[in-house]
Amino acid sequence: MYTMRAVCCIVVALVMSCYGHKADSGSCTPKLENALFEDLLSMMLKIKGIQKGTHQRDDTFSAFAASLTASKTLGTGEIVKFDKVWTNVNNDYNPSTGVYTAPKPGVYQFICTVMTSYNKTLRLLLWKNNMKTVAVYPGAANFGYNTGTINMILELKKGDKVYTKQANTEKYIYSESVYNYSMFSGYLIR
């Protein structure tokens, strides 16, 4: 509230000084005024946490959701890079590494639903830093395509990293760019 008031005062002061200039020297053109006004407006919006685009900056919150665009035979211990980003508040999830980094201490929920390739198995673990947490093992005794879901709530510190990683010999993950069968998401509960 204080900052908003301060910024408003600056705006008023600048506009006034601009008019003052114009009166005696004519140096403050309307073009400059507009540019100045736009800068100040975007500054105010930034302070309020409102920005253009889908990746809105909000330091009080974090959420992401991403899916896999294609099937893959994972390497041993490979981190799954869910590459199609649906939601990524503050870009806390990195689609090129598959790693989510907690922006602040709190309680977070993570959900990961994955499908196996036809007649194949997959074993995935949810990791927190260098610690294994829970696993999913779809396809072990069933033919065809199978799905499994990890659903976990973790207490994290700022900078903790959460990701999904292949385990053992089960490595076949299925997805299609038109159906997005395999996905990973998470968010800060509070």
Ligand SMILES: *[C@@H]1O[C@H](CO)[C@@H](O)[C@H](O)[C@H]1NC(C)=O
């Ligand atoms: C899938 O597994 C079942 C059971 O073993 C088998 O009958 C079927 O032929 C397999 N399909 C393929 C495409 O491998």
Ligand SMILES: *[C@@H]1O[C@H](CO)[C@@H](O)[C@H](O)[C@H]1NC(C)=O
């Ligand atoms: C999957 O994602 C793509 C965009 O990557 C979208 O065009 C398609 O409609 C999605 N499919 C479903 C079933 O939601």
